[in-house]
Amino acid sequence: MGFHILFLIMLVPIIGALLLLFVPANNSKAPRLIAATAASVALVLSLVAFFNYNTQTGGMQFVEGYSWVPSYGINFTLGVDGLSMPLVLLTSIIIFSGVFVTWKLENRAKEFFFYMLVIASGVFGVFMSGNLLLLFLFMEMAVIPKFILINIWGSKNKEYAAMKYTLYLLAGSSLALVGIMAIYAYAGSVSGVYTLDIAKLAAIKYDASFQKFGFFILMLGLGVMVPMFPFHRWTPDGHSAAPTAISMMLAGVIMKLGGYALIRVGINFFPEGAVFWGPVIALLATINAVYVAFVAMAQKDLKFVVANSSVSHMGYVLFGIASFNAASISGAAAQMFAHGIMAALFFALVGLIYEKSHTRIISDFGGLAHQMPRVAAAFMLTTLASLGLPGMFNFIAEFSVFIGSIQVYPVLAVISIFAIVITAIYVLRVMQQVFFGPRNAKWDHLEDAKGVEMIPIVLLGGILIVLGILPGSIINMISSGIVPIAQKFISLSIGGLF
Amino acid sequence: MAENALLITLLPLLSFIVIGFITKKAKMVSAMVALASIGASAILSIIVFIKTLGDKTPKEFSIEWLNIPSLGSLKGLHIEMGILIDPLSSLMLVIVTFVATLVVLYSLGYMKGDESFSRYFAYLSLFTFSMLILVVANNYFQMFVGWELVGLCSYLLIGFWFHKPSAGDASKKAFITNRWADFGFMTGIILLFVKFGTFNFGELAKLISGSHGAAFLTLIAALILVGPVGKSAQFPLHVWLPDAMEGPTPVSALMHAATMVAAGVYLIARGFILFESVPAVLAAMAYIGGFTAIFAASIALVQDDIKKILAFSTLSQLGYMVMAMGVGNITAGMFHLTTHAFFKALLFLGAGSVIHAVHSQNIFEMGDIKSKMPITTWTFVIGALALAGIFPLAGFWSKDEILSAALSSGHVGLYVIGILVAFMTAFYMFRLIFVTFFGKKRSNHHAHESGWVMTLPLIILAILAIFVGLTNSPWFYNTFGQSFGTFIFFEEAEVPHVNMAVAGLSTIVALGGIFTAWLIYIKKAVNTEALAKKYNGVYNLLYNKFYIDNFYLWAFDNVMMAVGKIFDLIDHKVIDGVFDGFARLLGITGKKARVTNTGNLQGYALVMFAAVVIIVIVMSTPLLGGVLK
Secondary structure: OOOOHHHHHHHHHHHHHHHHHOOOOOOOOHHHHHHHHHHHHHHHHHHHHHHHOOOOOOOOEEEEEEEEEHHHOEEEEEEEOOOHHHHHHHHHHHHHHHHHHOOOOOOOHHHHHHHHHHHHHHHHHHHHEOEHHHHHHHHHHHHOHHHHHHHHHOOOOHHHHHHHHHHHHHHHHHHHHHHHHHHHHHHHHHHOOOOOEHHHHHHOOOOHHHHHHHHHHHHHHHHHHOOOOOOOOHHHHHHHHOOHHHHHHHHHHHHHHHHHHHHHHHHHHOHHHHHHHHHHHHHHHHHHHHHHHHHHHOOOEHHHHHHHHHHHHHHHHHHHHOOOOHHHHHHHHHHHHHHHHHHHHHHHHHHHHHHHHOOOEHHHOOOHHHHOHHHHHHHHHHHHHHOOOOOOHHHHHHHHHHHHHHOOOHHHHHHHHOHHHHHHHHHHHHHHHHHOOOOOHHHOOOOOOOHHHHHHHHHHHHHHHHHHHOOHHHHHHHHHHHHHHHHOOHHHOOOOOO | OHHHHHHHHHHHHHHHHHHHHOOOOOHHHHHHHHHHHHHHHHHHHHHHHHHHHHOOOOEEEEEEEEEEOOEOOEOOEEEEEEEEEOHHHHHHHHHHHHHHHHHHHHHHHHOOOOOOHHHHHHHHHHHHHHHHHHHHOOEHHHHHHHHHHHHHHHHHHHOOOOOOHHHHHHHHHHHHHHHHHHHHHHHHHHHHHHHHOOOEHHHHHHHHHOOOOOHHHHHHHHHHHHHHHHHOOOOOOOOHHHHHHHOOHHHHHHHHHOOOHHHHHHHHHHOHHHHHOOHHHHHHHHHHHHHHHHHHHHHHOOOOEHHHHHHHHHHHHHHHHHHHHHOOOHHHHHHHHHHHHHHHHHHHHHHHHHHHHHOOOEHHHOOOOOOOOHHHHHHHHHHHHHHHOOOOOHHHHHHHHHHHHHHHOOOHHHHHHHHHHHHHHHHHHHHHHHHHHOOOOOOOOOOOOOOHHHHHHHHHHHHHHHHHHHHHOHHHHHHHOOOOHHHHOOOOOOOOOOOHHHHHHHHHHHHHHHHHHHHHHOOOOOOHHHHHHHOHHHHHHHHOHHHHHHHHHHHHHHHHHHHHHHHHHHHHHHHHHHHHHHHHHHHHHHHHHHHHOOOOHHHHHHHHHHHHHHHHHHHHHHHHOOOOO
């Protein structure tokens, strides 16, 4: 491709953010228009890249690189493969939806959109980065502005949540940084060339004990971001205190950074170390999926249910990664995409209801389907995606995780499949308690979603259904990125059920 | 012909989309769209069915849907979507589309004036589509997809009147109960794929026959069997079906006859090679079916809600079908599925007609309906006679087939159960009929006959309930050279064998049941209230469905929810406690450490001096011949 499409995708939000700085404080319309424009351009460019990505050839495409700190092997290299391309698209979809969810924000809209766009660039950068340190820097860029966003625009216990979120993620990323430095030093001493280029680092053969150490550090550091049990507690508080668009970004993309880096760096660099720690991750992932699903069942606050359900679903991502085969890791990557869309839609709907009703307590509601039929229908759709109904992309993702993981950890896999039952219980319970039942006059003033509010709902819901019916091409793209990584595990002869 | 099958499947989907997005506001247009598309499907299905009977081999085509490559010894994921047309699937196509068409027609009258009229027909279309996806599937995966979508549609339709809390509860119960079953079913097909590398029925049939009796096959078959136990409402996952009557009555007719519950039995027939290769699972199936048959029939004896009686009767009849499959006779099971589809649809639609007129579901609030609603009454009686298995109506042939299959397979216990169930069935059905349609008017109802859109389906179904059983009679064989077996297998027709002893006994028993009901409810030979009072314990046990629903509810509240609450507590107290405590520790350490940074220069100097002194002493100890040698 002749023009630097990835660089542009990443730069567009930054440009938008910079433009926002010049908007006078009393101008209420300009910020959202600038944000919407930036988000739309990024979305269109991502779509262009997505449809131009050649799955047949696979590998890193749209590659571009600029020398930055060559003496330390730090270069500004960008590129996407079958794993990251869908995630880039996911990011632009979430940002785009997030802007429209925040359309009516009046409190310091300019600053809000500024930070949101900065995060967007950071997330794009993580998924595109071909350099380990660059990846780390972008990750920080995506994580830190959240502290401010939650603190200023959040609700309910926001100071505690913002602090908790920040401490957890900083602890995680500092561990990851230790891991990155160790990789840099070790790889340099082994190969003689000090570099942070991911492709080069991935090609190096690390010895078994270093692999175990390196993977362990990354597993902990990145596990916090996923989040992996028992480091998951920042999620419910963080999600629920955050404003809607930020919850959407948190659950939609920020939670995917850890999983992405775990595939891109963790198991890609250290297959033997990964196999050593695999059973531990699988066990923790099973706890994620089942234990947190039970926790979700006991929640009284709508947003806490959704937040816990996110943790539970991310358990499948971890489980897929820890099973080290093409089906399971592709499933995990697909689940990142599917869950990203679904969680964003969930939070968008919950936000919509909260904005109008000023409560999130499930038992306050009842019969909302009478006043908000569109929201109810969209919520139903999301519910079905969440419980993994065929016809939704989430089902395909989970199913391939199950196919892959049952071959490696049969018992744990069956236990984690059981989470589909618990998920059905809690999501349908919410559906019933919030939307069904006799008309409640108390909520007669609630208006159904309309106009701009429908944009994210239709977009996100549509994607879940379309990909649920025709998953072939995106799964091909994902598996074209996963197969080279999964191939490293063939010689390690893991699993094999029958 | 496969193109026809594709069209048959997609027409109802088209109808769903058109109603959902275009004609939602125009109620009558929506209904007509549904009627036209499902009706067209029904006509095409009959064409496909007749053509298939003339064929010798199945027609199959499929497209690749998803492919993740296998690496090393670990399987990837390869999924196809396809269509398989053989006698079994084309027979099901006819049953599903035909009953659905009649239900749609009937609903025009039944749902008149409902504010969500269009939504109703959209759901019905989607329901039919989902069932067809399942029926034409050539592989387990697609079947599972249809299976789940059928479950979704039943959820939507049971909860159609979502303003009623009971409807919300019932729909949730249906979905979640089925979810337990799906858990087994899905795990089963995942293992099946991991073992054999394909979901395709034909390929699996070849592969499975090579590994008869292996332990893993037992596990897989048992897991897959959990699916039908849920969907076809067998004990212990039967609890959702009786509650499912919270939906509009025509939906019950569709669900109890052609879609949803039929799916489980159909799955067993479709994957029979798998079950057949594991005798233990087959035997378990037979006894689950037999137990469900008698268990549900006993509950039906004392219920007073017209739809509940019919619902338990469905459970019981499904038990018959599963039992037939379990003793190794798919023909008998599918035959009963077919006849049952027609007379049970008839009975539910008849019940709907009554409910529509009386606005009550309690049979003891009805009485003397027959003079006001003659068509409904007499078609209902035909349906009941067919269900009771009275010669020459449909149920007679199919039930007889099942009973002889049980007897000839050597399961005498199951045969005895079957006979008992036959008696109970005849009794509870005619108890219902005598109380509802005959006798004195027991409430101030103003029953009137329903309009033609409602009575026409009743008449058509009644005719079928009389004649459809003849397809497996010696007479039919002699005239057309076909028997029911040729409707589900590609094979030469066999002479239907009527075991006169079995047929004779079951007819006597059924007549006995009807006679007993007549004695009690028309002649009043026995005071039922006194009887219920005398055997209070048994009566309550039956009336409350053996308290199984109560037990599940208790277990849900006290086990599942309790676990949730405990885990939530662990999250908040233990995990947060540790991490918040750690954060607090850091904070406190910081605060304490800060005390030393006083900004007092003399203080700093003092510390520095002390440090220098200590360092000097430590460094000089070796020179002094001290401890650090």
